[in-house]
Amino acid sequence: xxxITQTQPGMFxxxxxxxxLDCTYDTSDPSYGLFWYKQPSSGEMIFLIYQGSYDQQNAxxxxxxxxxxxxxKSANLVISASQLGDSAMYFCAMREGFQGAQKxxxxxxxxxxxxx
Amino acid sequence: xxxxxxxxxxxxxxxxxxxxxxxxxxxxxxYMYWYRQDPGMGLKLIYYSVGxxxxxxxxxxxxxxxxxxxTEDFPLRLELAAPSQTSVYFCASSWDSLNGYTFxxxxxxxxx
Numbered sequence: 164x165x166x167i168t169q170t171q172p173g174m175f176x177x178x179x180x181x182x183x184l185d186c187t188y189d190t191s192d193p194s195y196g197l198f199w200y201k202q203p204s205s206g207e208m209i210f211l212i213y214q215g216s217y218d219q220q221n222a223x224x225x226x227x228x229x230x231x232x233x234x235x236k237s238a239n240l241v242i243s244a245s246q247l248g249d250s251a252m253y254f255c256a257m258r259e260g261f262q263g264a265q266k267x268x269x270x271x272x273x274x275x276x277x278x279x
Numbered sequence: 280x281x282x283x284x285x286x287x288x289x290x291x292x293x294x295x296x297x298x299x300x301x302x303x304x305x306x307x308x309x310y311m312y313w314y315r316q317d318p319g320m321g322l323k324l325i326y327y328s329v330g331x332x333x334x335x336x337x338x339x340x341x342x343x344x345x346x347x348x349x350t351e352d353f354p355l356r357l358e359l360a361a362p363s364q365t366s367v368y369f370c371a372s373s374w375d376s377l378n379g380y381t382f383x384x385x386x387x388x389x390x391x
Contacts (some may be wrong), residue, residue, distance in 0.1 A: 237304075267322070
């Protein structure tokens with residue numbers, strides 16, 4: 164079974180609009196972490212935001228926020244006031260457990276295109 | 280601030296050839312990782328290390344070997360290249376087990 168599912172292969176959004184990228188996960192471990200990474204066309208991987216399974220509040224980092232719904236096992240990324248530079252691939256990833264190495268399982272990604 | 284440095288950036292190998300992908304970090308991170316990204320896919324973990332002298336297999340280790348003789352370096356070795364190893368390879372490091380990775384810029388490898 165897929166541990167991380169991103170159901171939106173591509174999304175098109177007008178500049179300055181907010182956008183939500185979906186991510187659902189599957190784990191039986193009560194301790195886990197969820198990550199979002201951005202991959203621009205240049206290819207590098209950029210860490211955006213992290214949410215731990217025991218965190219009481221949704222994580223926020225500037226224009227990025229993570230809508231964490233534990234019961235639904237979803238961890239959607241919300242980008243407010245989108246910019247042309249937000250056009251990129253976005254990957255959701257999960258680690259199980261908080262001890263030892265941070266072995267991540269990645270989803271297949273969502274390609275976000277911001278239109279002017 | 281070099282971060283994580285990967286060399287080479289591009290390489291074409293013939294079937295059966297060998298090569299080493301280099302990865303160096305200057306942040307004194309304990310944890311280091313190798314991932315591969317096939318076209319249109321997410322990343323998959325090949326090998327990882329929790330410190331010098333300690334390595335372990337990830338999800339897709341077959342056809343690869345690693346070593347970690349120093350904190351800074353984590354090379355990935357391909358012994359007998361196969362077309363299935365055509366991919367983009369990313370090295371990453373992290374200070375601890377909770378914060379996000381710092382990724383290298385990737386190595387695009389083609390096996391023909």
